[in-house]
Amino acid sequence: MNKRMVLVALAIVAGVQCVRAADLLTVVEQTTDHDAELAATRAGARAAHQAIPKARAQLLPRVEGGWGRAYNRIATEDFPTTTYWQNGWTVSLTQPVFDWSRWTTYRQADFIEARGATEVAQAQQASILKAARAYFDELAAEDELARANDYAAALDTHLTQLRRRQLAGEATVIDLREAESGVLQAHLQQQDAGNALQLSRLALEQATGQPFTSLSRLADPVTMPRVEPDDIDAWANQAQAHDYQVQLKQIDWRIAKLEVEKARAAHLPTVNLTASHTPAGAGSGYARPTTTTTAMLSVSIPFFEGGETEARVDETVALEDKAQDDLTSAIRQAGASARENWMRLRSGAARVDALARLARTSSAAFAATQIGYKVGSRDSTDVLRAADTFYANRRDLIRARYETIMALLQLKAATAALTFDEVASVNTLLVSAANGAPRQPLRAPQVAPARAEFPASSH
Incomplete structure (x- = not known):
């Protein structure tokens, strides 16, 4: 009995987890x-992180050892032939003393490692944006399907009333055909909304790797977010300084500058210290056991390389200019992106507020028109027109709400400030669907004026 109760309890917990809104x-x-x-x-x-130890290894001593066994046969005219075996080992050491190209490569390694870390941060931010877009696309698709269902139901009800009036001689064939056309259009919107919802769910499942039974939704009413400082130039300047693409182009430019330095280093001498020790019995060319030890400080000075060094210097200088131009372009693009998203956020918050008021007004007008139609002061065309206006306002409000949230996230991304903490701030705008129950259709949302403030990034 106890085992059965445990299984039942586990099943209940599993069921609650399955329907819990994400x-x-x-x-x-x-x-x-x-x-x-x-x-x-x-x-x-992780691969880029190895650039530093690889470059440092080129500056450290290199020690090599080996062992060998050789057979020697020496035949000299008028002398007896001599044969002997040689066994032994040797060890050698090489230490670069001065090689400016290697030192420059070591300095480049820091930027290569930094570039790898920056690419990870940029990819993570892009993944956050992709997840948010998929999340709000599905919420918008669900809202649009609910709107299309309400629209179709309203027109179906009106068509039913119109047919009764036609039988009583109170409606014309033109009114009936016009209403039937509206119903067909509403059902087509239902079909399109259902298809769009299926595609949105597939996109979300593809992004996360698993399906969700329900999603937490925007609170109703919801306060659209705003950011501080409320200055478009401040956000543009922040994006121009911290955008990840700008950071990557800055790193590329610094690497290109060091490439020029490496190319010019080919004109400089290189100094190396070499040493080797070969114990007795391994002396090459000696019939008797011989121990050899050598040490040498060598200097290599380039005099003429057929113009290769000059060509490489010119090539790297041109690539440095290209990197500088790419950096300038990235800075301009980052500033423009920040300005665009800042304006989308500001205008979106105002648009949501205006559309919410318009939805309430058009809802009241639609209800009044329906009453007027029942008492004979309004005709069928007025009802259809009022329905189109109200449900079109609802559609626009649905889009505006989610696009405003995405504008906030994209503005944060433009300044390299979109982190999990920022997502948690946006997450406070959502409310969980109770036990996965079907949500109530959005009829006339009461959206408060935009007053919420999210702290600006510390960048």
Whole structure:
């Protein structure tokens, strides 16, 4: 009996977990864990981390050892032939004393490692944006399907009333055909909304690697977020300084500058210290056991290489100019992106507020028109027009709400400030669907004026 009760309890817990609504933060975390591109970038960063030990190894002593056994036969005219075996080992050491090209490579390694870390941060931010887009696309698709269902139901009800009036001689064939056309259009919107919802769910499942029974939704009413400082130039300047693409181009430019230095280092001499020790019995060319020990400080001075060094210097200088131009382009693009998203956020918050008021007004107008139609002061065309206006306002409000949230996230991304903490701040705008129960359709949302403030990034 106890075992059966435990199994029942586990089944209940599992059922609750299955229907529990997932919020934005959960979806983002699962997407970043599932994202193969992000995983590949992290692997690349681990490889880039080895640039420093590889470059440092070129500056440290290199010690090599070996062992061999050789057979020697010496035949000299008028002398007896001599044969003997040689066994032994040798050890050698090479220490670069001065090689500016190797030192420059060692300085480059820091930037190569930094580039790998920056690419990971950029890929993680892109994964967060992808998850948020998939999340809000599905919420928007669910809202749009609910709107299309309400629209179709309203027109079906009106068509039923119209047919009764036609039988009573109170409606014309033109009114009936016009209403039937509206119903067909509403049902087509239902079909399109259902298809869009299926595609949105597939996109979300592909991003996270698993399906969700329900998602936490925007609170109703919801306060659209704003950011501080409320200055478009401040955000543009922050993006121009911290955008990940700008950071990558800055690193590329510094690497290109060091490439020029490496190319010019080919004109400089190189100094190396070499030493070797070969114990007795391994002396090459000696019939008797011989021990040899050598040490040498060598200097190599380039005089003429057929113009290769000059060509390489010119090539690296041109690539440095290209890197500088790429950096300038990235800075301009980052500033423009920040300005665009800042304006989308500001205008989106105002648009949501205006559309919410318009939805309430058009809802009241639609209800009044329906009453007027029943008492004979409004005709069928007025009802259809009022329905189109109200449900079109609802559609626009649905889009505006989610696009405003995405504008906030994209603005944070433009300044390299989109982190899990920022996602958690947006997550406070969501409310969990109780036990996965079907949500109530959005009829006339009461959206408060935008007053919420999210702290600006510390960058």
